[in-house]
Amino acid sequence: xxxxxxxxxxxxxxxxxxxxxxxxxxxxxxxxxxxxxxxxxxxxxxxxxxxxxxxxxxxxxxxxxxxxxxxxxxxxxxxxxxxxxxxxxxxxxxxxxxxxxxxxxxxxxxxxxxxxxxxxxxxxxxxxxxxxxxxxxxxxxxxxxxxxxxxxxxxxxxxxxxxxxxxxxxxxxxxxxxxxxxxxxxxxxxxxxxxxxxxxxxxxxxxxxxxxxxxxxxxxxxxxxxxxxxxxxxxxxxxxxxxxxxxxxxxxxxxxxxxxxxxxxxxxxxxxxxxxxxxxxxxxxxxxxxxxxxxxxxxxxxxxxxxxxxxxxxxxxxxxxxxxxxxxxxxxxxxxxxxxxxxxxxxxxxxxxxxxxxxxxxxxxxxxxxxxxxxxxxxxxxxxxxxxxxxxxxxxxxxxxxxxxxxxxxxxxxxxxxxxxxxxxxxxxxxxxxxxxxxxxxxxxxxxxxxxxxxxxxxxxxxxxxxxxxxxxxxxxxxxxxxxxxxxxxxxxxxxxxxxxxxxxxxxxxxxxxxxxxxxxxxxxxxxxxxxxxxxxxxxxxxxxxxxxxxxxxxxxxxxxxxxxxxxxx
RNA sequence: CGGGAUGUAGCGCAGUUUGGCUAGCGCGCUUGCCUUGGGAGCAAGAGGCCGGGGGUUCAAAUCCCUCCAUCCCGACCA
Numbered sequence: 001x002x003x004x005x006x007x008x009x010x011x012x013x014x015x016x017x018x019x020x021x022x023x024x025x026x027x028x029x030x031x032x033x034x035x036x037x038x039x040x041x042x043x044x045x046x047x048x049x050x051x052x053x054x055x056x057x058x059x060x061x062x063x064x065x066x067x068x069x070x071x072x073x074x075x076x077x078x079x080x081x082x083x084x085x086x087x088x089x090x091x092x093x094x095x096x097x098x099x100x101x102x103x104x105x106x107x108x109x110x111x112x113x114x115x116x117x118x119x120x121x122x123x124x125x126x127x128x129x130x131x132x133x134x135x136x137x138x139x140x141x142x143x144x145x146x147x148x149x150x151x152x153x154x155x156x157x158x159x160x161x162x163x164x165x166x167x168x169x170x171x172x173x174x175x176x177x178x179x180x181x182x183x184x185x186x187x188x189x190x191x192x193x194x195x196x197x198x199x200x201x202x203x204x205x206x207x208x209x210x211x212x213x214x215x216x217x218x219x220x221x222x223x224x225x226x227x228x229x230x231x232x233x234x235x236x237x238x239x240x241x242x243x244x245x246x247x248x249x250x251x252x253x254x255x256x257x258x259x260x261x262x263x264x265x266x267x268x269x270x271x272x273x274x275x276x277x278x279x280x281x282x283x284x285x286x287x288x289x290x291x292x293x294x295x296x297x298x299x300x301x302x303x304x305x306x307x308x309x310x311x312x313x314x315x316x317x318x319x320x321x322x323x324x325x326x327x328x329x330x331x332x333x334x335x336x337x338x339x340x341x342x343x344x345x346x347x348x349x350x351x352x353x354x355x356x357x358x359x360x361x362x363x364x365x366x367x368x369x370x371x372x373x374x375x376x377x378x379x380x381x382x383x384x385x386x387x388x389x390x391x392x393x394x395x396x397x398x399x400x401x402x403x404x405x406x407x408x409x410x411x412x413x414x415x416x417x418x419x420x421x422x423x424x425x426x427x428x429x430x431x432x433x434x435x436x437x438x439x440x441x442x443x444x445x446x447x448x449x450x451x452x453x454x455x456x457x458x459x460x461x462x463x464x465x466x467x468x469x470x471x472x473x474x475x476x477x478x479x480x481x482x483x484x485x486x487x488x489x490x491x492x493x494x495x496x497x498x499x500x501x502x503x504x505x506x507x508x509x510x511x512x513x514x515x516x517x518x519x520x521x522x523x524x525x526x527x528x529x530x531x532x533x534x535x536x537x538x539x540x541x542x543x544x545x546x547x548x549x550x551x552x553x554x555x556x557x558x559x560x561x562x563x564x565x566x567x568x569x570x
Numbered sequence: 571c572g573g574g575a576u577g578u579a580g581c582g583c584a585g586u587u588u589g590g591c592u593a594g595c596g597c598g599c600u601u602g603c604c605u606u607g608g609g610a611g612c613a614a615g616a617g618g619c620c621g622g623g624g625g626u627u628c629a630a631a632u633c634c635c636u637c638c639a640u641c642c643c644g645a646c647c648a
Contacts, residue, residue, distance in 0.1 A: 009580085013583095013596095013598090014582080015581065016641075017640065018641095111648085140647085144647095510606095511609090512608085515606095516609095517607080517609085519609085530607075
């Protein structure tokens, strides 16, 4: 391909709309253009990258026995009504009507369609297991599309659905996908981590997210410092190491103390000259069903996802001052579990283990001292409801946990019989009994992966593509287009590369060298082959590695060998 | 969905407070000369329904009303 023919309009300045680096560089380097909020046109360079990512995904899905198919974007409302998600999905579902006023949705995901397909075609255990996947546009009417391709309303996603006879089969499929995902992201040249994640209200099954590590990531992950130990989890899911040991302290008699104006744990700790971990933090939450009190140690934060799982509630929000006053009789900052009536009390195990603690007295400007669980108050639920932080011990091996930011590029999820039951996908087992198909779903955001790769691989000059997903492997740059011998040699070099199966771009524009160098860096070709005066006199060309800036002078005859070798390491 | 901001040439912006515009600037674009190892220089050009609609006024990019779009913060996120 020649640059004079390439449709890749590059920009010198950063469009004002772009906040994150991947969005800025995709626009500046001529990969994408915006059509509406969260909706983009992919220009030729982007398509090449997306095809490469997709191809890697295909190969790895196929390796595990996956079969590709293609399902519609436009899906009938009836299926969504059957599964119940027509209502549950809410405004995030793009909806439309045809000329006969029949309702449809633009698919945000394809569980309904694939399950409907399978229920019609799969009747026997002999037809299982099945791994079916597609790479398709998906639609989610995000409340706030942002960050360019990282959170769009239209995006490309690979989704695979597994169908098994039972949970053992599902576990096999799940592990196949775990393996496939690891291979996909490794082949894409990305630094990533599979992490344990929260499965939400869907059911207590396993789920892992695949995170590309990048400081700009929206999600926080914790992982063990110990390289041998593979523990890694989303902060929402991360489990604490086993509860703290008994301090051996003797229980002292309950006391009451005035703490005027001390609303926060820090204020109380300072006022009473006590460490925050001796204080019980009592937070009142409202769910759709009730008001609950969540107890954690003063130096901890409540993990609302764990709390809502413990309560099996749909909505959870911190109670306002009026509710707090109604329930405790005191203003915010003085709530405590002792003599707290009419609310469910959920305590973290650390709280249950506290001795002679301090907590609010449910009276303005008053706290209780030497509070002891069981003796002084009862709890309805004791379970892990706190955030785990970096520096705490790993729950598996005791090593310290480290924190990193990540971009979720893939998720694997055990669905079980959730969709097969409601949509009626049953099969007959050996004994002739009818059983629901056991499903799993496994997604990879293809467009998001492209953006995440840039978030992780860039510098002040532009993108640095890993070779496996670069739009082209190398760009050939003659320094002076007017110099006929340089141009002739550049043509020759370009021809050799293409002949050797290397994807090369020939920058044949009559621009000054600086302009071509800048564009080469911006677009992020892994290798740049420069043809200058030295090339003519010595029959040597220069290879520059985009990532390191390393420059090599190579005899023309050995060029393709060197390029192949370099690409193998990039 | 709450809060905030912004819409002026392909991109980045000034002009709006205090109405007087025949709407500017930089980059990019076109043509010519010149230049060619990190976004050169000179010269001449092209390019605008100042987001849309409605009003006030002798006069509106500028004031008022109203839509729309985009971005940021928050909430939300199979």
